[in-house]
Amino acid sequence: MAEIFKVGIADMNVCRPPDSIMTIGLGSCVGIAIRDKQSKVGGLVHVMLPDSHEVVSNTNIAKFADTGIPELVKKLEAMGGIRSRMVAKIAGGAKMFAFQSKAELASVGDRNVEATKKALAALRIPIIAEDTGANYGRTVTFFPETGDYEIKAV
DSSP: OOOEEEOOTTEEEEEOTTOEEEEEEESSSEEEEEEETTTOOEEEEEEOBSOGGGOSOOOOGGGBHHHHHHHHHHHHHHTTOOGGGEEEEEEEOOOOSOOOSGGGOSOHHHHHHHHHHHHHHHTTOOEEEEEEOTTOOEEEEEETTTTEEEEEEO
């Protein structure tokens, strides 16, 4: 029987078919689902912040786009995934709060999406689907066997 693995905030997990992975509460956070199209191993990371260098206590690799995405790829490679066959789908990065100051115009959600795209480009993993931005939260379930990335808007 298939199992649904849960991924919390600033967390990641990997699986093989027929299992799937789910995360809830993607507001400004971004959920990055990556799979090897041939072996069908897949994983999901729920990143909170764009850059690990901006935070002094940055020991949680999954918390940041610049460290979480490469770590997820390493885990998939350890399961037999081949990077050149990997593709990504992303969701989240919403602007959940309206800020008044100009310094806050570049929202965390926008910066998370930008950092996600930069990290995936550096790894040469194409993004084949995206549901980002706007002002609402999302819950996602990723099915590595088919590549389906089910997104429910909150």
